[in-house]
Amino acid sequence: MSRTVIQIEAISKVYKTGKTSTGSLSRDLTEWWISSFQKRDAFEIKPVRHNPVKYFKALQDISVEVKQGEVLGIIGGNGAGKSTLLKILSRITKPTSGRIRIKGRIASLLEVGTGFHPDLTGRENIFLNGAILGMRKEEIRNKLDEIIAFSAVEKFIDTPVKRYSSGMYVRLAFAVAAHLEPEILIIDEVLAVGDVAFQNKCLGKMKEVSHNQGRTVIFVSHSMESVKALCSRTILLQNGQINLEGSSEQVVDFYLNNLAK
Amino acid sequence: MNDEQEKWDMEIVSTTGLFEINWRELWHYRDLIILFVRRDLTATYKQTILGPLWFFIQPILTTAMYIIVFGKIANISTGNLPKILFYLAGITIWNYFQESLIKTSETFITNQNLFGKVYFPRLAVPISLVISGLIKFFIQFALFLLIWLYFLFQKDNISIHPNGTILLFPLYMLVMSGLGFGYGILISSLTTKYRDLRFLIQFGIQLLMYATPVVYPLQIVSEKYQWLLLLNPVAIIIEAFKYGFTGHGYFSYSALGYAVLFTLIHLFISILIFNRVEKTFVDTV
Numbered sequence: 372m373s374r375t376v377i378q379i380e381a382i383s384k385v386y387k388t389g390k391t392s393t394g395s396l397s398r399d400l401t402e403w404w405i406s407s408f409q410k411r412d413a414f415e416i417k418p419v420r421h422n423p424v425k426y427f428k429a430l431q432d433i434s435v436e437v438k439q440g441e442v443l444g445i446i447g448g449n450g451a452g453k454s455t456l457l458k459i460l461s462r463i464t465k466p467t468s469g470r471i472r473i474k475g476r477i478a479s480l481l482e483v484g485t486g487f488h489p490d491l492t493g494r495e496n497i498f499l500n501g502a503i504l505g506m507r508k509e510e511i512r513n514k515l516d517e518i519i520a521f522s523a524v525e526k527f528i529d530t531p532v533k534r535y536s537s538g539m540y541v542r543l544a545f546a547v548a549a550h551l552e553p554e555i556l557i558i559d560e561v562l563a564v565g566d567v568a569f570q571n572k573c574l575g576k577m578k579e580v581s582h583n584q585g586r587t588v589i590f591v592s593h594s595m596e597s598v599k600a601l602c603s604r605t606i607l608l609q610n611g612q613i614n615l616e617g618s619s620e621q622v623v624d625f626y627l628n629n630l631a632k
Numbered sequence: 633m634n635d636e637q638e639k640w641d642m643e644i645v646s647t648t649g650l651f652e653i654n655w656r657e658l659w660h661y662r663d664l665i666i667l668f669v670r671r672d673l674t675a676t677y678k679q680t681i682l683g684p685l686w687f688f689i690q691p692i693l694t695t696a697m698y699i700i701v702f703g704k705i706a707n708i709s710t711g712n713l714p715k716i717l718f719y720l721a722g723i724t725i726w727n728y729f730q731e732s733l734i735k736t737s738e739t740f741i742t743n744q745n746l747f748g749k750v751y752f753p754r755l756a757v758p759i760s761l762v763i764s765g766l767i768k769f770f771i772q773f774a775l776f777l778l779i780w781l782y783f784l785f786q787k788d789n790i791s792i793h794p795n796g797t798i799l800l801f802p803l804y805m806l807v808m809s810g811l812g813f814g815y816g817i818l819i820s821s822l823t824t825k826y827r828d829l830r831f832l833i834q835f836g837i838q839l840l841m842y843a844t845p846v847v848y849p850l851q852i853v854s855e856k857y858q859w860l861l862l863l864n865p866v867a868i869i870i871e872a873f874k875y876g877f878t879g880h881g882y883f884s885y886s887a888l889g890y891a892v893l894f895t896l897i898h899l900f901i902s903i904l905i906f907n908r909v910e911k912t913f914v915d916t917v
Contacts, residue, residue: 378640386915458748458914459644460644461750461751462644462751463747463748463749463750463751463914464911464912464914464915465644465645465646465911465912466644466645466646467646468646469645469646470643470644470645471643471644471645472640472642472643472644473640473641473642473643473644474639474640474641475641476641477642479750479751481749481750482749482750485745485746485749485750486746486750488671488675490675490678490679491671491674491675491678495671495674498667499667499668499671502661502663502664502667503664503746503750503752504750505660505661505752506663507660507663508663508666508667531678
């Protein structure tokens with residue numbers, strides 16, 4: 372039996388809606404003072420408030436376990452909480468409650484070309500982007516040729532990336548991420564760009580990574596075909612909760628028949 | 633299965649302790665810090681004709697301007713020091729402080745996209761900014777040294793008397809780095825919620841320069857008020873720097889001790905606040 376590498380226990384995330392503060396320091400301070408020292412609710416003494424605080428539960432009580440070498444798909448409509456879950460997993464923001472435990476190095480790819488600097492060349496950006504994603508310099512240097520070959524932009528590797536076409540840009544960025552060697556890889560919608568040939572190449576790479584190298588992948592996508600092709604198991608999020616969990620085939624069909632209409 | 637319980641590499645929970653700063657992780661990302669420094673230094677002058685020469689042009693022009701405005705027009709005394717040396721010393725140090733402060737104070741605002749998409753220790757950004765600032769400082773400091781040496785070995789040199797405290801120069805740089813870094817990350821933490829501070833900082837730093845003996849020597853301030861200026865550790869360092877290199881300026885070990893202590897406490901508090909803010913700033917920025 373393969374071991375559990377990600378254990379998500381009762382994760383919730385609550386956002387305040389409206390403004391995050393009243394926008395004025397003095398007012399924030401007064402409210403903070405009143406609520407923390409006078410044990411009264413700030414709203415009580417100021418009945419007329421232009422901006423009452425409301426709460427929005429982006430995620431409610433999510434619990435999932437992911438095994439090593441598994442490719443887990445996450446699908447759901449806009450605002451279902453997919454990105455919030457990925458952001459918590461990637462440590463970009465914290466959960467409001469709950470706990471996640473992880474074994475191994477985790478790398479997330481929530482956007483292609485994060486941290487690319489337009490004035491730097493493709494080669495310089497490979498190093499920068501790789502380091503941002505947590506690679507050491509020697510690791511990048513060892514894989515440099517492989518990355519450049521995968522991206523298929525050899526000819527322009529010493530040109531500033533601001534001169535790249537968007538396709539080249541994406542290919543280079545994905546190439547860096549694909550050659551990361553984390554035990555766990557989190558991917559959000561990055562295949563949406565790039566031509567069909569490159570998309571297939573990426574899918575192939577991701578399969579190879581999970582099947583042959585035993586790495587775990589969490590994949591969020593709106594492309595039902597990619598999810599079916601790639602993921603062994605899928606969860607369907609709706610309004611911040613898990614609606615259905617099961618084989619990709621089953622969950623995708625349920626989603627298409629019941630929710631996507 | 634029990635033995636597996638201890639092997640979790642990472643735990644994500646809603647609360648973390650105030651003092652939980654992952655220095656080991658920061659160390660793992662040292663290559664990133666170096667790459668950020670290189671990016672800052674190379675990207676700034678890409679597509680410019682003069683390139684790195686700008687590192688020199690800026691202090692030279694500023695010094696020329698100060699000589700004209702403060703030296704000739706306002707006729708502010710520079711003590712016994714040649715004007716060019718006096719202003720260049722002040723500008724070189726002050727610029728380093730100002731640049732570290734302003735650049736690091738924008739950490740969260742300018743990187744909100746990056747920080748919203750990928751995790752790495754956020755302290756890597758302000759640290760890299762201070763290091764690249766330090767490299768620029770040493771380039772400009774070389775210019776100062778050249779001019780200083782010129783005056784030092786002039787035949788009729790009677791005004792410049794370097795002394796032993798010149799050896800404290802590395803300490804001065806540490807204190808200046810700490811101050812610029814500390815104020816910068818403190819402001820950047822506060823600006824995630826209150827953007828007002830960004831406007832304040834732009835002219836606040838100008839005002840602070842006039843409250844610091846950069847364009848005038850401390851000794852021309854009436855003795856009754858000197859202590860007030862010396863509350864500012866930056867003033868202590870600038871005066872001590874001038875004293876070490878030229879023998880003119882204010883130096884005392886107790887003032888220096890105060891500046892070091894101030895920096896350490898201030899740095900400690902700023903890092904705690906920054907560490908607190910970085911975990912949730914994506915939701916408030």
